[in-house]
Amino acid sequence: MDGRKLEDYRDIVGDKVIATLFKESTPLRGKRILNVNSTFTGGGVAEMLWTTVPLMNDLGLEYGWRVIHGTPEFFPITKKWHNALQGENVIIDDHEKEIYTGINELFSRFTHIKHDVMIVHDPQPLPLISFYPKRQPWIWRCHIDLSEPNKEAWDYIKKFILRYDNTVFSVDKFAQSDLPNDKALIAPAIDPMSIKNMEMDRSRQEEILKENGIDTDRCLLSQVSRFDKWKDPKGVLEVFKKVKKSIDAQLVLLGAPATDDPEGQEIFQDLQKEIQGVEDVHIINKQSELLVNAVQSQSNVIIQKSLREGFGLTVTEALWKGTPVVASDVGGIPLQVIDGETGYLCQPTNYDEFAERIVKIVEDQSLGKKLGQNGKDHVRNNFLITRLMLEWIQQIKATLRSTKVGTI
Numbered sequence: 523m524d525g526r527k528l529e530d531y532r533d534i535v536g537d538k539v540i541a542t543l544f545k546e547s548t549p550l551r552g553k554r555i556l557n558v559n560s561t562f563t564g565g566g567v568a569e570m571l572w573t574t575v576p577l578m579n580d581l582g583l584e585y586g587w588r589v590i591h592g593t594p595e596f597f598p599i600t601k602k603w604h605n606a607l608q609g610e611n612v613i614i615d616d617h618e619k620e621i622y623t624g625i626n627e628l629f630s631r632f633t634h635i636k637h638d639v640m641i642v643h644d645p646q647p648l649p650l651i652s653f654y655p656k657r658q659p660w661i662w663r664c665h666i667d668l669s670e671p672n673k674e675a676w677d678y679i680k681k682f683i684l685r686y687d688n689t690v691f692s693v694d695k696f697a698q699s700d701l702p703n704d705k706a707l708i709a710p711a712i713d714p715m716s717i718k719n720m721e722m723d724r725s726r727q728e729e730i731l732k733e734n735g736i737d738t739d740r741c742l743l744s745q746v747s748r749f750d751k752w753k754d755p756k757g758v759l760e761v762f763k764k765v766k767k768s769i770d771a772q773l774v775l776l777g778a779p780a781t782d783d784p785e786g787q788e789i790f791q792d793l794q795k796e797i798q799g800v801e802d803v804h805i806i807n808k809q810s811e812l813l814v815n816a817v818q819s820q821s822n823v824i825i826q827k828s829l830r831e832g833f834g835l836t837v838t839e840a841l842w843k844g845t846p847v848v849a850s851d852v853g854g855i856p857l858q859v860i861d862g863e864t865g866y867l868c869q870p871t872n873y874d875e876f877a878e879r880i881v882k883i884v885e886d887q888s889l890g891k892k893l894g895q896n897g898k899d900h901v902r903n904n905f906l907i908t909r910l911m912l913e914w915i916q917q918i919k920a921t922l923r924s925t926k927v928g929t930i
C-alpha cells in the first residue's frame with residue numbers, strides 16, 4: 523500500500539476538510555475496521571478501497587482490507603447474483619447456492635476476525651456473516667444497481683442481509699422498501715491524486731494515446747468501462763455508427779479485466795467480431811491508469827451508455843477532467859450528470875438521442891467547455907474521496923452507537 527497522506531490533498535480540498543476529518547475520526551482512533559470485497563483490481567469498489575484504506579490509516583484507524591478467494595466456479599456464480607440483482611431473469615440452482623455459501627464458509631475458517639466493525643461489500647462475501655460468531659457490528663455496503671432486482675434472487679440474498687446491523691447504498695431508490703435494516707446513503711467518490719485522476723501534461727497524454735494507436739488530431743469519443751453487458755458496449759458501437767454519419771470521429775472502448783468478473787473476456791471477443799467492417803474503432807483490453815487518464819482527458823465526449831449503473835465512477839472521473847459526458851439516465855448517473863448543465867442524460871436505448879447529443883457537443887466547442895467546467899465543479903463539491911471518508915467515519919460512529927458495542 524502506498525504512503526499516501528491526507529495533507530497531500532490540502533491544495534485540492536482545503537485545510538478545513540482535512541482538519542474536520544482528523545477531528546471527527548478521533549473517537550475511532552485505534553479501532554479495527556475490516557473491509558471485505560472480492561477483488562483487488564478492476565471495478566469501482568477496489569478503486570475506492572485503494573485510496574480510503576491508506577488514508578483512513580493516516581487518520582489513526584486500523585482500517586484493513588481482505589479479499590474473498592474463490593474456486594474457479596465461485597465467480598461465475600457470484601456474477602449471476604450480480605446480474606440477477608440488476609434485474610436479469612436468471613435461475614440460480616441449489617448446487618450454485620451451496621457453492622456460494624460454501625466458499626464463504628471456507629473463507630471464514632481461513633480468516634479470523636477480531637475487528638471492532640466489519641464492512642462487507644456487495645453480494646460475493648455477503649454470507650460471511652453467517653459463519654462467524656457475531657461480536658461486532660456488521661455493515662453491508664451495496665454498490666450495485668438494485669433499482670429493479672429479480673424478486674427471487676433478492677429474497678434469497680435478503681436472508682443474509684437481515685443479519686447485518688446496517689446497510690449502505692449509493693442511491694435512495696436502491697434501498698429496497700422491504701428491507702427492515704437501518705439504511706444509509708453514501709455516494710461513491712474519486713481520488714483526485716491517483717495516477718488516473720491527476721493532472722497530466724497534454725503532450726504526455728498525446729504520447730500515451732499515440733502509443734495505443736489513437737490519432738490525436740481527430741475527434742475522439744470514448745467509453746471507459748469493464749466489458750460487461752450492463753455497460754452496453756454494443757449499444758455504444760451502434761451510437762457511434764450514427765454519429766459517423768454527421769462527423770468524422772474515432773471511438774475508443776477501453777476496458778480492463780476484473781478478477782471477480784468472468785464474463786469480460788467473452789464480451790471483449792464478441793465485440794472484436796462486431797467491429798469488423800466498422801472503421802475507426804479501437805477496442806483496448808488492458809489495465810493502465812495512465813491510459814484511462816489520457817483517454818478521459820483527451821476525448822471530445824465521454825459516453826456512458828449503461829443499462830444499469832450502481833454509480834459509475836468512470837463518469838465522475840471524466841467530469842473531473844472537464845470532459846463533457848453523454849450518459850444513460852440510470853442508477854447513480856443522474857446524481858452526477860445534470861442534464862444540460864454537466865452533460866446530457868439520454869434514455870439508455872435511444873441511440874438517436876445519444877448520437878444527437880454527442881454531435882451537438884462536438885460541433886459547439888463552447889458548449890463542451892461549459893459542460894466540462896460545470897462537471898468539474900460538481901465533482902469538486904460532491905464526489906471527492908474526502909467527503910466519502912467523512913461520511914464513512916460518521917456512519918461507523920453511528921453504527922457503534924446504535925448497536926451499543928464499544929465506547930463510542
Ligand code: UDP
Pocket residue numbers: 564565566567569718746747748776777778808809810811814832833834835836837839
Ligand atoms: N477502469 C480502469 N480501467 C479500465 C476500465 C475501468 O481502471 O480500462 C476503472 C475506472 O477508471 C473506474 C472503475 O474501473 O475507476 C470502474 O468503476 P465504475 O463505478 O465506473 O464501474 P464498475 O466497474 O464498478 O461497475
